[in-house]
Amino acid sequence: MHELVTAIKAADGETSFKKVLIQVRKEEREKICQTFKTSFPGVYCSWFDPDKSYVLIGGLGGLGLELSDWMVRRGVRKLVLTSRSGISTGYQTKKVANLRQLGAEVVILSISVNTVENANILVQSATKLGPIGGFFNLGLVLVDKPFLEHTVESFTAPLDVKINTTRLLDQISREEPVRSSLDYFVLFSSMVANHGHTGQYNYGFGNSVAEHICERRRLDGIPGLVVQWGPVGDVGFVGKMGNNVIIIAKLPQRLHTVKSTFDYMLSQTTSCIVSSYVPQDHSTAMDSGEETLPQKISRVVGEILGVKDVTNVDGDKEFVELGLDSLMSVEIKQTLERQVNIVLDTKEIQLMTFNSLKSLVEA
Ligand SMILES: NC(=O)c1ccc[n+]([C@@H]2O[C@H](COP(=O)([O-])OP(=O)(O)OC[C@H]3O[C@@H](n4cnc5c(N)ncnc54)[C@H](OP(=O)(O)O)[C@@H]3O)[C@@H](O)[C@H]2O)c1
Incomplete structure (x- = not known):
C-alpha cells in the first residue's frame, strides 16, 4: 500500500493529498464474476464478553x-x-x-x-x-x-x-x-x-x-x-x-x-451432551512385553474392565461382579474375536472369570 501511494504521488507530482481511491476492478453492470464453488472450513474460536x-x-x-x-x-x-x-x-x-x-x-x-x-x-x-x-x-x-x-x-x-x-x-x-x-x-x-x-x-x-x-x-x-x-x-x-x-x-x-x-x-x-476421549488401541496393547498369549489377553480384558493388575483380582470372580457393563461386553467380545478367534455371546462373557478366560485361550 505504501509503495502504491508513493507511486501515485510520484506520477501526480502531488505531495499533500489526503485520500487515495483504489479501483479494484471496473464496475460491473451485470454480474460477471464467478461465485466460488470451493467451501472453506471455518475455525471454531470461542470468545467471552470482558464486561460479564x-x-x-x-x-x-x-x-x-x-x-x-x-x-x-x-x-x-x-x-x-x-x-x-x-x-x-x-x-x-x-x-x-x-x-x-x-x-x-x-x-x-x-x-x-x-x-x-x-x-x-x-x-x-x-x-x-x-x-x-x-x-x-x-x-x-x-x-x-x-x-x-x-x-x-x-x-x-x-x-x-x-x-x-x-x-x-x-x-x-x-x-x-x-x-x-x-x-x-x-x-x-x-x-x-x-x-x-x-x-x-x-x-x-x-x-x-x-x-x-x-x-x-x-x-x-x-x-x-x-x-x-x-x-x-x-x-x-x-x-x-x-x-x-x-x-x-x-x-x-x-x-x-x-x-x-x-x-x-x-x-x-x-x-447438549457431547464427549471427548482417547480410545485405547488394543491392537498395539497386544504387542508389548514377554507375556504368554493367555496373559496378554487377560491384561487387555482387564484394561477394558478397568482392572489395573489382573493378578490382584480373584480369578474366580465373574466379570459381571467386576463391573462389566454391556459396552465392555461388546469390547471384550470383539477383542477375543479379533485376537484369538474365539466367538462368544455377551451372556457367556458376563459369566466368564479370569481363570475360565485363561483356560479358554490356552485350549
Ligand atoms: N480429570 C479428569 O480426568 C476428568 C475426567 C472426567 C471428568 N472430569 C470432570 O472435570 C471436572 C474437574 O476435574 P479435575 O480433575 O480438575 O478435579 P480436581 O483437580 O480434583 O478439582 C476439583 C475441585 O472441585 C472442588 N470442589 C469439590 N467440591 C466442591 C464444592 N462443593 N464446591 C466448590 N468446589 C468444590 C475441589 O476443591 P475443594 O476440595 O477445596 O472444594 C477441587 O479443587 C470434574 O467435574 C470432573 O468430574 C475430570
Missing part, C-alpha cells in the same frame, strides 16, 4: 485453573472461582497470580453452593463484578469403593457438588438478573456417567442426574451443555497418576487437545 463475569465451581482444581487461563486468553476479565477450602497450594497461588497478571479480576469464594443462601452469595459476588455470563461446574469429590463398603455419607459425598450445586445454579439462572445475561451453563461430566467404572457408581450417578438438569434446560431453550470427558492427563485428579494410566479403556487426553476440543464443543449448538 464467569463462575467456575471447582475453579481451583486442576482443570478449573487451566480452563480459567484459557478463558482469560479468550476475553474473560472477571472470574469467580469457588472451592470449599480456598487456595491451599503454591501452585494455586501462582496460577491465580498469573490470571491477575493477564488482566483478570479474580474473586475466590470458599463456599459450597449447596444451599439457597450460598447460591445468593455467589450471585451477589459475581454480579458485583459484572452481569453473569456463564456457570461452569467443574467441582469434584471422589469416594470410590465397592458398593457394599459404602456408608450413606461416603456414597452421597460426590453428589453434593454434582447434583445440589447444578440444581441451584439451574434455579438461579432461570430468574433475573442472571437469566438474561447468561450465555453458558456447562457441566464437566465424565464418560463414567454412561460407561460405568468399578467403584464409581456414586460419581456416575451424580453426573448423570446433573446431565439431565442440563438436558431439561436445553429443552426449555436456555443454555445447557454437558461434556463427558474420558480421563484427562497432565493436571487434575487423573493427571496426578501420570499420562499412561488406562481408565475405562481410555487413555488420558492431553491438555492441549482438551482445550481445542472444548473450544469446538462450546461453539456447537446441535448437541
Whole structure:
C-alpha cells in the first residue's frame, strides 16, 4: 500500500493529498464474476464478553485453573472461582497470580453452593463484578469403593457438588438478573456417567442426574451443555497418576487437545451432551512385553474392565461382579474375536472369570 501511494504521488507530482481511491476492478453492470464453488472450513474460536463475569465451581482444581487461563486468553476479565477450602497450594497461588497478571479480576469464594443462601452469595459476588455470563461446574469429590463398603455419607459425598450445586445454579439462572445475561451453563461430566467404572457408581450417578438438569434446560431453550470427558492427563485428579494410566479403556487426553476440543464443543449448538476421549488401541496393547498369549489377553480384558493388575483380582470372580457393563461386553467380545478367534455371546462373557478366560485361550 505504501509503495502504491508513493507511486501515485510520484506520477501526480502531488505531495499533500489526503485520500487515495483504489479501483479494484471496473464496475460491473451485470454480474460477471464467478461465485466460488470451493467451501472453506471455518475455525471454531470461542470468545467471552470482558464486561460479564464467569463462575467456575471447582475453579481451583486442576482443570478449573487451566480452563480459567484459557478463558482469560479468550476475553474473560472477571472470574469467580469457588472451592470449599480456598487456595491451599503454591501452585494455586501462582496460577491465580498469573490470571491477575493477564488482566483478570479474580474473586475466590470458599463456599459450597449447596444451599439457597450460598447460591445468593455467589450471585451477589459475581454480579458485583459484572452481569453473569456463564456457570461452569467443574467441582469434584471422589469416594470410590465397592458398593457394599459404602456408608450413606461416603456414597452421597460426590453428589453434593454434582447434583445440589447444578440444581441451584439451574434455579438461579432461570430468574433475573442472571437469566438474561447468561450465555453458558456447562457441566464437566465424565464418560463414567454412561460407561460405568468399578467403584464409581456414586460419581456416575451424580453426573448423570446433573446431565439431565442440563438436558431439561436445553429443552426449555436456555443454555445447557454437558461434556463427558474420558480421563484427562497432565493436571487434575487423573493427571496426578501420570499420562499412561488406562481408565475405562481410555487413555488420558492431553491438555492441549482438551482445550481445542472444548473450544469446538462450546461453539456447537446441535448437541447438549457431547464427549471427548482417547480410545485405547488394543491392537498395539497386544504387542508389548514377554507375556504368554493367555496373559496378554487377560491384561487387555482387564484394561477394558478397568482392572489395573489382573493378578490382584480373584480369578474366580465373574466379570459381571467386576463391573462389566454391556459396552465392555461388546469390547471384550470383539477383542477375543479379533485376537484369538474365539466367538462368544455377551451372556457367556458376563459369566466368564479370569481363570475360565485363561483356560479358554490356552485350549
Ligand atoms: N480429570 C479428569 O480426568 C476428568 C475426567 C472426567 C471428568 N472430569 C470432570 O472435570 C471436572 C474437574 O476435574 P479435575 O480433575 O480438575 O478435579 P480436581 O483437580 O480434583 O478439582 C476439583 C475441585 O472441585 C472442588 N470442589 C469439590 N467440591 C466442591 C464444592 N462443593 N464446591 C466448590 N468446589 C468444590 C475441589 O476443591 P475443594 O476440595 O477445596 O472444594 C477441587 O479443587 C470434574 O467435574 C470432573 O468430574 C475430570
